[in-house]
Amino acid sequence: MKTVLSWSSGKDAAWALHVLNETPGIEVVGLVTTINDTYDRVVMHGVRRALVEAQSSAAGLKLHKVLLPNRCPNEIYKRRMSDLVTSLREQGVEAMAFGDIFLEDVRAYREANLEGSGITPLFPIWQGDKVHSRTLAERMIDAGLRARIVCLDPRRLSRDFSGREFDRSLLADLPPDVDPCGENGEYHTIAYAGPMFDSPVELRLGETVSRDEFVYCDILPADTP
Secondary structure, three states, X not given: OEEEEEOOOOHHHHHHHHHHHOOOOOEEEEEEEEEEOOOOEEOOOOOEHHHHHHHHHHHOOEEEEEEEOOOOOXXXXXXXXXXXXXXXXXXXXXXXXXXXXXXXXXXXXHHHHHOXXXXXXXXXXXXXXXXXXXXXXXXXXHOOOEEEEEEEOOOOOOHHHOOOEOOHHHHHHOOOOOOOOOOOOOEEEEEEEOOOOOOOOOEEEEEEEEEOOEEEEEEEEOOOO
16 A cells, blocks of 8 residues: 655654554555745744755655645645645555544544545554553654654743653653653654664754744754854
8 A cells, every 4th residue: 555654753753654664565655744834844843844854865755745834724734735635646645644642633633634535544653542652652762763852832841851862761751741752742853763764864953942832942954054
């Protein structure tokens, strides 16, 4: 089944790619990401376009970029995603996968958006509930997935966590009401190494800034002046 993966740049999407690569009958043929065309960064995560392009290169996959205006109205988002889905179907894509873990409303939204499109939604790392979220996080870490926190909600997590490595030390330091995988939006990451990549994505930490009620660590390509 020819499959594209919704690509946020983070650990969950990266782990979903690894799982899909290990699944018989699945051929991942591309990644799909949304780019804020004002800032040239991944929507929500704030990751630079150059880094997601480096990730797709390291994964050996084509990156399909959907350009969206800043503060994009939902009708524009749905129209542009619908155009992409139509194009992918014409190219023989049969499924689109997502790195969701347990949020039922998010899964239902994705399923509704693809209904009738001819493309099947897949959820390769779906747990069904949040009980196993820490186990999933530990499994990612133990398998060699490397990531850093690129965006966090300061109402849920201290600014000090910005830029931190996703590892067991991080899991131990998370407040008890924060999901270990950040599934409720407490934090987002950028994955830069692991079994889903042919080689690591070289990066370095930039400045930490506050914008639109979130805290962002500006992750830079390692060769940026």
